[in-house]
Amino acid sequence: MSMNHEEIEEMLIPLRDYEKSCREIYLANPEAFRNVVWNWEEFKERFRATDHSGYALGEEPPVFMGNLLTEQDCFENESIEAAVILHDRYAPPFYHNLKFIKIVYALRGGCRFFVQDKTQDRETVLNEGDFVIIPPEMNQAVFTGEEDAVTVNIILKRSTFGDSFYSLLLENDSISDFFWQMLYSKGSNRALVVRCGKDERLRSIVLDMCGEGLFCRKSAPAGGNLMMKGYVMLLFGWTLKAHQQKMEEVGSISASEAVLPVMIRYIRENYTTVTLTSVAKHFGKSEGYLSRYIRRETGKTFRFLLKEFRMKQAANMIENSTCNMEEVAEAIGYSDISCFYRNFKESFGCTPQQYRNKRNRVSL
Amino acid sequence: MSMNHEEIEEMLIPLRDYEKSCREIYLANPEAFRNVVWNWEEFKERFRATDHSGYALGEEPPVFMGNLLTEQDCFENESIEAAVILHDRYAPPFYHNLKFIKIVYALRGGCRFFVQDKTQDRETVLNEGDFVIIPPEMNQAVFTGEEDAVTVNIILKRSTFGDSFYSLLLENDSISDFFWQMLYSKGSNRALVVRCGKDERLRSIVLDMCGEGLFCRKSAPAGGNLMMKGYVMLLFGWTLKAHQQKMEEVGSISASEAVLPVMIRYIRENYTTVTLTSVAKHFGKSEGYLSRYIRRETGKTFRFLLKEFRMKQAANMIENSTCNMEEVAEAIGYSDISCFYRNFKESFGCTPQQYRNKRNRVSL
Incomplete structure (x- = not known):
C-alpha cells in the first residue's frame, strides 16, 4: 500500500519527455545555460550568440517559463496547504517570483540556485542533501543539469506557515527573525541556505513527502494534508535540532526591511512597557513614520501586534499559574483592569476567568 | 546520532524496577487485577479478598496512583506541547482523570482499557497496533499484564490540538464532530478506539516519537517540539487516510452533550443565514437557554463562534477570489458593509483590502 523509499526514488529519476527536450538543447550548447535569464526570448538570444551546434530552437520553450506564479497556479485546491513539485531538469534557469514559500531540496545530485541581489545575479551551488528556504516574492531561479539528479520543490502557503510555526516565531533567535521577515515583510530578498550534507534523516523525510505528495491516492484529502x-514540521524541527549552525543567508535586504525583525523583537521583548512613542524614540523615528512603516511592512497596526503579544502571554499565565487577574494584568503591562478584560474578551471570546475555568477545571 | 527502530524498541522492553515490584504482586494474585479500582486502599481490599498466596502488600503502592493529573504534572515545561510517557506495566488498573488529551498505543502486545460509563465500568481490549484517543477529563484506566508488552502514552495539550487541527475541525464528518466534542465540551465521556491492527507505518511513527520524546538530547527544544x-500530525493524518472506517466510540455522552456537535455543525453549515433565534427555533429551545448552553459548553458566545466561521470564510474568499468586498460581505451573510469592515478589522487587525494587498500582491 505505501511505497518504500527506494521505490519512490526510482520513480523520480527517469527524465520526463519535456526534460528530454530540454536536455537536447543543453547538450547542443551547455554554455547558454550558464547564466540566468528572464524569458525564452532572452534565452534564445543567448543560445544563438554562443552556439556552434546549429541546433534549431523552437518558437516556444519546452517547459512553462512563467515569471509569476500564484497559489492558485500551484496548489490543486484551496484546502491543500503544502505540496511537492519536481523541478524540471535541464530547463534553462529563468527568474520567477512565487506567491508562496518554496523549499528547494537537492535530493540526488546537486543544483545551482540563483537570486537577484540588487541588480546582480548571484549564484549558489547546492550539493546533494542541501536545501534552501525561499520567501515569497523573491526573484530566483534553479538549474539542474546532472544526469539522474533529482531536485524537489516543497511549496507551502504563507498562511499555513504562520499558523503552524507561530510558536517558533515567539522564540528569540536569528531563525525566528528570518521567519518573521519572511512572513511579515514585503518582497524580502533573502533566502536561507541550509548546508546539511548527506543527512539520511532529512532525505527520508523528503522521500516520504514525495511519496505522499506525488504518488498517493487522493482520497481523504484532510488526512493527506x-x-x-507533519512532514514539513519534521523537516524544520530536525533542521533546527541538527543543522542550526549550518545556515547561511543569500541575498540582501534593504535598510528599511532590515529594521523590521529588530523592531518586532524589541516590541516582543518589551511588551509590558513599550508604547508607540517609546519604540519611535528607541529607533529614532517619528511616531507617524513608525506607525505607517509597521502597518505597511506587516499589514497590522502597532496596537494590534502589541495586543497579540500581550494576550498570548496573558492566556499562558492564566492557564499555567495561579496568579489572580489583577496580577496577570499587571504582569503584562495593563494598568487598567477593565481595559485588560475588554481586550481579553475581544481576543478569546470569553472572560479571563471563564478561560481559566475552561482550561483548568481539574487540578490536584 | 539517531537511533533506529530496533534500538528504540529494545530500550522500551525491559521492566523498570517499580514495574518488577508490580509484577510480583500480579503473579501472587492476578485475580485482583481483573477489575478497575479508584485507589490503593480499594486495591488492597480486593487483593486480600481474593488472595491465596499470603503475599504482604505494602502500605504505599509501588507506583504513583494519582487520580487527577494536570498539564504541569506531565509536561516538563510550558513550551512542550506533546510528550511521550511509557505506561507502567503490571500496575493495578486505577481510574484517573487528565487535563490533557491522551493517546494510548499498544506498541507491543495488547492492553486493557477501562472507562467509567455512567456508573458502570466498561472494558475494551486493545490488540497490538490498536490505539485509543482519550479526551481530557474522562475517568479511564489502562492495564498491561503481558511479559514484554509495551504500551505508549502520547500526551498532547488541548490548546495545541486546537491550533494544529483547526483545519480538521472545519471538515464535515464524524471525526471532526468527535474532535469538536473533545475540545469544546465539558467532561466528555467518550473515547475513540482505532483498530488498525499491525500497521507498520503507524508503528514506525510511534517509535520515532518514542525516540524523540524519551531518548533525545534536550537541546534545541523548539526543534524537538x-x-x-509533526509526528502527531502524521499519526492523525495517516489514521484518517487508512483507518477512518475502523474507529469505534467507547463510553456514552449525556443528551445535552450529544447536541453540541450537531449544533456546531448546523451553525457552520448555515453561517450565512443563522441567527440565535433561528438556531433556537431549529433545535426547539428558547434563545436564553441556547445562549447559556453554548457559552457553558464551549466557553464562547454564539456571536463569537459565528463571527469566527464567517471571518475565516471571508479571509479565504479575499485571498483566493477576485470578488470585491461588497460581494464578499454579501456571500458570508453581512448586509451591512461597515459592520463587515469593523468585524474584519477586529479579527485580522487590518482592513479587507489591506489583507488582499498583503496576500495577493503578485498575480499573473
Missing part, C-alpha cells in the same frame, strides 16, 4: 504538514 | 507536533 495533515501528513504533508 | 516541532518534531513531536
Whole structure:
C-alpha cells in the first residue's frame, strides 16, 4: 500500500519527455545555460550568440517559463496547504517570483540556485542533501543539469506557515527573525541556505513527502494534508535540532526591511512597557513614520501586534499559574483592569476567568 | 546520532524496577487485577479478598496512583506541547482523570482499557497496533499484564490540538464532530478506539516519537517540539487516510452533550443565514437557554463562534477570489458593509483590502 523509499526514488529519476527536450538543447550548447535569464526570448538570444551546434530552437520553450506564479497556479485546491513539485531538469534557469514559500531540496545530485541581489545575479551551488528556504516574492531561479539528479520543490502557503510555526516565531533567535521577515515583510530578498550534507534523516523525510505528495491516492484529502504538514514540521524541527549552525543567508535586504525583525523583537521583548512613542524614540523615528512603516511592512497596526503579544502571554499565565487577574494584568503591562478584560474578551471570546475555568477545571 | 527502530524498541522492553515490584504482586494474585479500582486502599481490599498466596502488600503502592493529573504534572515545561510517557506495566488498573488529551498505543502486545460509563465500568481490549484517543477529563484506566508488552502514552495539550487541527475541525464528518466534542465540551465521556491492527507505518511513527520524546538530547527544544507536533500530525493524518472506517466510540455522552456537535455543525453549515433565534427555533429551545448552553459548553458566545466561521470564510474568499468586498460581505451573510469592515478589522487587525494587498500582491 505505501511505497518504500527506494521505490519512490526510482520513480523520480527517469527524465520526463519535456526534460528530454530540454536536455537536447543543453547538450547542443551547455554554455547558454550558464547564466540566468528572464524569458525564452532572452534565452534564445543567448543560445544563438554562443552556439556552434546549429541546433534549431523552437518558437516556444519546452517547459512553462512563467515569471509569476500564484497559489492558485500551484496548489490543486484551496484546502491543500503544502505540496511537492519536481523541478524540471535541464530547463534553462529563468527568474520567477512565487506567491508562496518554496523549499528547494537537492535530493540526488546537486543544483545551482540563483537570486537577484540588487541588480546582480548571484549564484549558489547546492550539493546533494542541501536545501534552501525561499520567501515569497523573491526573484530566483534553479538549474539542474546532472544526469539522474533529482531536485524537489516543497511549496507551502504563507498562511499555513504562520499558523503552524507561530510558536517558533515567539522564540528569540536569528531563525525566528528570518521567519518573521519572511512572513511579515514585503518582497524580502533573502533566502536561507541550509548546508546539511548527506543527512539520511532529512532525505527520508523528503522521500516520504514525495511519496505522499506525488504518488498517493487522493482520497481523504484532510488526512493527506495533515501528513504533508507533519512532514514539513519534521523537516524544520530536525533542521533546527541538527543543522542550526549550518545556515547561511543569500541575498540582501534593504535598510528599511532590515529594521523590521529588530523592531518586532524589541516590541516582543518589551511588551509590558513599550508604547508607540517609546519604540519611535528607541529607533529614532517619528511616531507617524513608525506607525505607517509597521502597518505597511506587516499589514497590522502597532496596537494590534502589541495586543497579540500581550494576550498570548496573558492566556499562558492564566492557564499555567495561579496568579489572580489583577496580577496577570499587571504582569503584562495593563494598568487598567477593565481595559485588560475588554481586550481579553475581544481576543478569546470569553472572560479571563471563564478561560481559566475552561482550561483548568481539574487540578490536584 | 539517531537511533533506529530496533534500538528504540529494545530500550522500551525491559521492566523498570517499580514495574518488577508490580509484577510480583500480579503473579501472587492476578485475580485482583481483573477489575478497575479508584485507589490503593480499594486495591488492597480486593487483593486480600481474593488472595491465596499470603503475599504482604505494602502500605504505599509501588507506583504513583494519582487520580487527577494536570498539564504541569506531565509536561516538563510550558513550551512542550506533546510528550511521550511509557505506561507502567503490571500496575493495578486505577481510574484517573487528565487535563490533557491522551493517546494510548499498544506498541507491543495488547492492553486493557477501562472507562467509567455512567456508573458502570466498561472494558475494551486493545490488540497490538490498536490505539485509543482519550479526551481530557474522562475517568479511564489502562492495564498491561503481558511479559514484554509495551504500551505508549502520547500526551498532547488541548490548546495545541486546537491550533494544529483547526483545519480538521472545519471538515464535515464524524471525526471532526468527535474532535469538536473533545475540545469544546465539558467532561466528555467518550473515547475513540482505532483498530488498525499491525500497521507498520503507524508503528514506525510511534517509535520515532518514542525516540524523540524519551531518548533525545534536550537541546534545541523548539526543534524537538516541532518534531513531536509533526509526528502527531502524521499519526492523525495517516489514521484518517487508512483507518477512518475502523474507529469505534467507547463510553456514552449525556443528551445535552450529544447536541453540541450537531449544533456546531448546523451553525457552520448555515453561517450565512443563522441567527440565535433561528438556531433556537431549529433545535426547539428558547434563545436564553441556547445562549447559556453554548457559552457553558464551549466557553464562547454564539456571536463569537459565528463571527469566527464567517471571518475565516471571508479571509479565504479575499485571498483566493477576485470578488470585491461588497460581494464578499454579501456571500458570508453581512448586509451591512461597515459592520463587515469593523468585524474584519477586529479579527485580522487590518482592513479587507489591506489583507488582499498583503496576500495577493503578485498575480499573473
